[in-house]
Amino acid sequence: MSQLNIEVNGRKVSRDVVARTHLGDFLRDDLRLTGTNLSCEHGVCGACTVLVDGKPVRSCITFAAACEGRQVTTIEGYETDPVMLKLREAFNTFHALQCGFCTPGMLATSRDIVLRLADADEERVRIELSGNICRCTGYQGITASVLSVLKHFRDEPNEQVEAMRRAAAEGKAALPPEAQAPTTFSGFEAKSIQREAKAVADSAADAPAAAASSGAAPSAASGKGTSVKGGFNVDFPAPKVWEFMSDLKAVAACLPGAVIESQDGNEVKGRIAIKFGPMNAAFKGVATLERDDADMSAVLRGSGQDSLSQSRAKGDVSYRVTSMADDRSRVDVDLLYSLQGPLAQFSRSGLVQDFVKRMIADFGRNVSLRLGQPEGADAPLPQAEFSPFKMFMGVLWARIKRLFGGGKEE
Numbered sequence: 001m002s003q004l005n006i007e008v009n010g011r012k013v014s015r016d017v018v019a020r021t022h023l024g025d026f027l028r029d030d031l032r033l034t035g036t037n038l039s040c041e042h043g044v045c046g047a048c049t050v051l052v053d054g055k056p057v058r059s060c061i062t063f064a065a066a067c068e069g070r071q072v073t074t075i076e077g078y079e080t081d082p083v084m085l086k087l088r089e090a091f092n093t094f095h096a097l098q099c100g101f102c103t104p105g106m107l108a109t110s111r112d113i114v115l116r117l118a119d120a121d122e123e124r125v126r127i128e129l130s131g132n133i134c135r136c137t138g139y140q141g142i143t144a145s146v147l148s149v150l151k152h153f154r155d156e157p158n159e160q161v162e163a164m165r166r167a168a169a170e171g172k173a174a175l176p177p178e179a180q181a182p183t184t185f186s187g188f189e190a191k192s193i194q195r196e197a198k199a200v201a202d203s204a205a206d207a208p209a210a211a212a213s214s215g216a217a218p219s220a221a222s223g224k225g226t227s228v229k230g231g232f233n234v235d236f237p238a239p240k241v242w243e244f245m246s247d248l249k250a251v252a253a254c255l256p257g258a259v260i261e262s263q264d265g266n267e268v269k270g271r272i273a274i275k276f277g278p279m280n281a282a283f284k285g286v287a288t289l290e291r292d293d294a295d296m297s298a299v300l301r302g303s304g305q306d307s308l309s310q311s312r313a314k315g316d317v318s319y320r321v322t323s324m325a326d327d328r329s330r331v332d333v334d335l336l337y338s339l340q341g342p343l344a345q346f347s348r349s350g351l352v353q354d355f356v357k358r359m360i361a362d363f364g365r366n367v368s369l370r371l372g373q374p375e376g377a378d379a380p381l382p383q384a385e386f387s388p389f390k391m392f393m394g395v396l397w398a399r400i401k402r403l404f405g406g407g408k409e410e
Contacts, residue, residue, distance in 0.1 A: 024036055047102050056112045106129070113125060233328065234368045287301060298319060302314065335360075
């Protein structure tokens with residue numbers, strides 16, 4: 001047993017817990033907050049979604065002890081949250097629930113969408129919701145509800161909501177305001193869901209076009225996906241590094257788990273295998289390289305499907321080579337990606353994003369090794385070796401050190 005000190009729905013809580021106790025069990029059994037529902041208990045269905053420091057997590061696979069010193073918000077803690085109040089009203093209007101079992105987790109995810117993706121269209125909303133399973137509604141009413149709330153805050157900006165959106169964009173906790181008084185659902189009123197859903201979807205479809213016409217640059221916050229930034233230094237001149245980074249087969253040989261099967265100009269077909277803790281994925285797809293030789297920058301745009309879970313992924317890998325000295329260069333990498341299907345639940349996990357940053361660092365080391373090989377070597381470059389266990393434990397240890405003040409964010 002160890003003492004756990006956390007803040008739940010604005011109230012400080014101290015309890016003795018067994019180390020293996022999951023957050024969902026702690027909330028339900030110890031604190032009697034039974035609005036958090038447990039179903040699959042494997043982090044797949046999304047019914048148990050709660051906020052930890054303002055970000056949605058699966059409470060059934062999150063250890064309570066890992067939340068030491070953090071702020072947890074459950075469905076019972078949104079009483080004065082402006083986004084959740086509008087979502088509850090919209091779920092009522094569009095009849096976005098039937099049995100209601102998935103609703104607490106669905107509302108938490110919907111709130112996250114509204115705060116992160118202000119200009120999301122219907123397709124984007126459906127992709128974001130795909131990590132939360134609803135076996136009753138067919139998602140039509142749920143999607144219409146989220147779109148209606150997005151439209152509401154575009155038409156009637158709210159200072160609190162804008163402040164929460166800025167916090168979310170900066171990676172800070174977008175926490176609900178302090179609770180004041182309980183709020184309950186009003187009674188349901190029968191309406192034509194299909195008619196209203198279509199009207200909301202048609203209205204929301206104009207939002208991305210309006211953003212594009214204003215000249216705003218696309219970003220993760222405008223509905224494109226999750227962004228992970230990283231980079232590495234190499235002890236070689238920038239032109240040599242850029243030449244290497246333009247060779248897709250050589251680059252793939254430096255990326256653990258990646259294999260290029262065919263190439264036609266700047267278009268490649270290939271696959272990448274990833275193992276992260278309990279998650280296994282083997283994506284196969286197509287990517288196209290867009291180069292700017294003058295700027296020594298490029299964007300690799302790709303999409304693919306996992307043969308194991310049938311999850312679909314698409315994303316952009318942007319990178320730029322800059323000179324730091326005559327014989328030293330910097331490569332900055334920005335990965336912008338989205339997942340649809342069972343693996344969508346992992347896409348915004350802090351641990352997974354740390355994992356991606358570690359992969360970028362390992363990729364940088366492999367690039368340095370390849371650049372250091374003698375020129376003119378005819379032998380093909382060996383594929384980069386990948387130790388999932390070693391990388392997973394390295395990431396986990398780094399996060400543990402940060403948790404106890406022994407490390408810092410990279």
